Amino acid sequence: MPKSDFIPDISADDLTPIVFAITGGELVGDWKISAIGDGIGLGTIGIYRLSGRSRQASGLVEPWTAILKIVDIEKESTGLREYELAQSSDFQSIREGLRPAMCFGTQERSGAERWIWTEDLAGGTQPPWTLDQYLYVARDVGVFHGRSLNEMPAGDWDYLGIYGAVIGGPFFSATLDNLKNTSSHELTGAIFETTSVEAIQSVFAKFNEVGRVLRNITTVFAHNDCHADNLYPIETDGVLTESVAIDWATAGLGPIGEDVGNLSGVGAQWFSIDVDDFESYEKAIFDRYVEGAKSVAGSIDVDHARTVYIAGLGYWGLGKMMMRAYAATMFPQAVNRMCSLSGVSEQKVARKWGVLTDKLYPYAVECVERLCV
Template sequence: MASVTITNNTAMDFEGKIEHILACVQKCLEEEDIELLNVCCDDIGYKTPNFTTSGIYRIHGSARIQNREEKTWSMIVKVIKPDSEEKNSATHHNYWRREAHVFESGILNDLPNDIKVTRCFGVEELTDATTWIWMEHIKGKYADTLEQFSFIAEQIGRFNGVYLTGDKILPCYDWLCEAWLTSWTTASRTYAPDVAEYAERISNDHLQMLWSWYQNLIAELDCMLESLQQLPRVLAHQDLSQMNMLLVTDHHHPAQLALIDWQFMSISGVGEDLGKLYGVNMSLGIIQPDQYEEFQTVLYRSYLEGLRAAGWQGDERLVRYGFCLSTALRSVWEVPQFFSMLAQLETDPHNTNLRDRLSRLERILWIHKAMYTEVQIMTPQLL
């Protein structure tokens, strides 16, 4: 066995995994004859509120290949765990073990070449009920400009499109969520703050109009969720926040999209991935308020171009329907959040940060409302 030196800057027992680390480094470097291995283990400070993830760590260092040069290497270890009874069900949008199944199945190896995928070096089950996923560390940059997001939208369109043309067959696994937004909206309504009493006594006509629209959305929710199931089906990522999308370049590809964190992988309607891309990055503040309208137009156009480039020549209105509805349904969570924050502002009227967040969120909600109205107009024509 190679001589190994390890520096562990985490609370995890990486010292007890020397043989496993060596095996993963051999896969990472595609080198069997390692004679000297230097290892450094760092906690990357995971803070994203997904309760099925207990930690993400970067393991990196150098390896001296027998009778040859020294090579550097880096990998990511993601530790996932059971959380609640509902997340033990494969039908749940946040089924705790889905990403481990994604890597074990090899499903990512069959994705379109336009999408760069993470190599997996091993999925390890531990006696404490956690699962460790050892994977490639992909280095790239996060999108922050309209042009970069436009490129991503087109690539997502190409990715979704190959399942519409039949170039790729939709995978069939019982751990793939087939009604992602149904599960997500159910969970959102369960855990959203109860603001009905507060909202109904607000005298502001503008806000009352927003609350009335939200109540109408909830009344129609089941029918709208069912309509999404009638859209052409694609394999979807469903978690396209800025942190899960990396723009990478190498000598084979001048620009390529790499997607990470496949925990929410699903079979979804066309346009749903685009709704997540647009909606979540508005909510996270990545897309700025003065860019909301322009991003909506450009991202939709680019996604559609990606679908067409993949060879799909179907009805564009179906794409628009999926995009608008999946974006608007985010209000199931965000309207209660808005009125909860509004109540907080009454008790803390000088909180400028809260006031700014409310202003941004209100603008987002009116966009949701406009997109939902578009859906209501299209529904009789399409479904």
Template sequence: MRARPPPSQETPVHVPSLPECVDTELLVPLVRAETCLPQAEIADWRSHTVDDGTVGDIYVLEGTAQHSPSDARVTEWSLVLKVQRQWARPGDPECWRREFLMYDSGLLADVADALAVPRLVQADTRDDEIWLWMEHVHGVTGGDMATDHYRHAAADLGRMQGPYLAGRELPAYAWLSSRRWASTAVGLWGTPAYHGLWRNGEGEEAATGLPRDLSRDTLRLWERRNVLLDAVDALPRTLCHRDYHADNVFVRPDVANGPTTIALDWDCAGIGTIAEDIGDMVAEALVYFSFPTEDADDLAGAALEAYASGLREAGWTGDAALVRKAFATIMPTQWSLRVARLAQIDDIALMPRYIAVLRYLLALAAEACA
């Protein structure tokens, strides 16, 4: 889980220029590989920056190519360049290399039949940078996703994770993200949120803007965090994306064969728990993608049903009640303090959303502890 900024905070203006070494000569072999035209010649090209890189810069390059010097037919092409620079997320020094290693190790090839990933055209490694030249993918993404799109994303995730839950050996690479990912998230958000919650619970409502009863209930969850984290740690393990949200998936409902979902940005991936990614997907929809909070139960129900169906298709024979229990345990554990912290630092106009989401999360926690 990334430490994403509050929804109302604008990202600081940073529009990196395409590296000067990227020119037509460098692009020719990449375009030939992408188009499967071994004699293609680039006719024209252009680029623009995608301002969504956490561990580097992302560029889209597109243009046209003549099939060969003797064949005047023209084909359109596009590529994505991700420049990953050496950088360490708190407690996660391998994050900047992880996506490359997911490709290089074959892990992403192992899961791509169930959950599609962008094709890697070429990787260039340097001392403190990794350049990933990738397929430019398309589909429904971000705020355009409706419940049916989330259902597709959940089902394909289940098909990807099911084999591991059914007995396939879990990958043991040291560079995968930590097993104790949840405890890191709780500490990252809970520690700064605690003081304001305590003051608010004692009668200073302006300390957080949250109703006092909600602050007290969130504090009680904080006090039980180790019990909840132990419950999370006891859940069945599988390979997790750990940043599975609407900006990192492209859904193609009309695909006839194979997965309908393409998952991007695997730099958080590691060994997590059943339903962990579903919890993140639903929480992100409610907090960051303006999904109607009054429809939270419907979204969660649709996602969990589709996820459990995908798990079963992949050979898992467990009880669907375990999926719900895991979701109700891990989602409030990882997100309640995060939402409380956002309520302290973000635009007051978003307070009704945070209050509604926090009430939903605390109700889930009560369900998990019942």
């Protein structure tokens, strides 16, 4: 994330075609810009919200707003992937289930720097979500996956899944190497009061095998980083009408059900739902996902979907839980947003993480039993 006072040099020439794409009018007057977002990956230089006014041919002056994401296409492969997707008419035409945020234009800057202009989704539902919102989005993820069972989006896609997108990276390895230290930390030690470090280490001894076996299960086109921070349920007159997704940097092929398992697991980590009723919550999410997938594909292998859902929810969910805990010991500010969103203290966050760890662990064990026979 750039420093909060870093603002890119944007000219009227840069904005003129973008404003025309948004409103069909011409740019008039000054504009405002502010840095937004947090937790940005290595391939992202910065994310900004811009707003101003435009004039139509009729003389009518109206407001406009847009999001500018600046990526480095050489520093990390995700930057190039996101830039290419923004320019793909086939990708931008996806409208069933999850749809990408509308792209108003891309601009090639100096060196490896590229600019991506998209719609501002500030009016969409922000986390924490209600259960109804989770259920609505879960069904849309099912529709999105079901669509690709019938016809994959045009293009050559890498097989990533959550293993390739997140878990296969160095931070997860560092997380596992430092579990003992995480368990003895004054803040995160409470996480391991019931589920021991040894139990967690045992279940993740097979994480490479789990990632390999998942490649042999029904493949769909996947977002691969599907959680509430990257998704926006859109309401019109109080009625949910569509689900829009951002941050497609890890988009590609993945196993059926994994996206929605991740959505379910991360939602619990953000305390959007009552973890004491976790089993009912996760089943409701899965059922709505299956409903959505079947509505498009006609039929799906529900057992495959359930197995991979459990992987996304329990196995990778537990992995992400451990990554959050490790990050909290290394970067105390990492829990600040969690505390502000959930309205609880750091200590209460750690205790709730402990409850969730105890809930996720049996699913992680079941995942290993299903996949590693």
